[in-house]
Amino acid sequence: MVDRKTGQSGHRPDDGPLPDLENPIDFDDPEAVEAELRRRELEEIARNFNPQRPLYPERHKVSQSVKKPLNRKGPANDGQDHSSRQSYQSDPRYKQFYDQVKKRPAANDYDAEVQPMSLDELEKAGWDGTPRPWDSTQGSAQPQPAPAPAPPRARTATIRNHPAQVQPPDVADAYEPGTIFSFDDGSVAIYKDAVSGKDYALFYFLEPHGVLAARGIFLEQYERTKIGKIPVPLLENMRANQRWDYDAIVFHLDSYELAQHVRRLGSPHAVTHTAHTRRAAPATASPTIAPQQPAPIAPEVETQPEVSPEPPAAAPREMLERGRVLKINVGGRIWESVYWTKDEIGPIVAHDTNKEWALMHLDLTRFKDALEYGDLLEPHDLGEIERSLARKV
Structure with a gap:
């Protein structure tokens, strides 16, 4: 030792x-x-x-x-003394890199400025950042195969004597955009599409004098009959002009006898024709001026004092003010909404969809006895609805 x-x-x-x-x-x-x-x-x-x-x-x-000695299969010990080995943390290169990382500011993607993008650019770039295969700007995108032609539609039975004799149409055929329906109250409407997640669908009603009005109705509450179908481009043209064409509607009916449903809405001459069915109006003769004759003197008749009519009862329209709760019985279920305002199309109500409020047009005259007027909402409840609607603007 x-x-x-x-x-x-x-x-x-x-x-x-x-x-x-x-x-x-x-x-x-x-x-x-x-x-x-x-x-x-x-x-x-x-x-x-x-x-x-x-x-x-x-x-x-x-x-x-x-x-x-260890009985191992690996290489033999090299006999070198590794007691002088140092940690990698003492390497100056490691320290230099570590100092650079600490000085580097932390970047947060959530705080980055959002770049504005239009819907067309977003559709081309893809909602998930992947370009769509049908984008025309991508040269490598392969063309999409042409869709197979649809089978011919089966035509429903025609009305000969009475609308009640028509057989119910096929469900898949009756709910295509552009399908013309005749309702039990005599009105005629063109089906547009069903509102996603709701119990009602969007129709364009043929009003007198060529007016085309958009309304949302509940399909379960009305008896309807399919009487024809117009092409979707023609429907879009009418919707853009907010006018419907008598000749175009009659031409696309399942039979000419069904034109009686359209004649009830008024004379076809009162309808403004669209560009694709416009015809030259006949030339009218120049008017002739007749000599004026003195008007005959009417005999004096004793007039009785007019009796003022009794004031009418409070109409439901007077109860339509912002914040009024409306309850509609649809198929045994109560659908609630809040009256909001009115425009040239009709009343506008606010309804709750997944804890978010949205506005929609609702024809209150079609519900008759199924409509019940509730109480007025408190001011703070109206404020919550306004804030929810403002978030969607």
């Missing part, structure tokens, strides 16, 4: 043979002497206790004279 104070070797015979040192110890270097002492102590501990696993397998290596 080596004396800690003098640094001289105090080897005794019972200590065993001295190990064959590859590198002699420099006794003038205190650190080398201290390292050799620690190594000797570890060898003694390993020799006396002989643990199954080395106490310090990585930090210190037991000499080959004490430790049995």
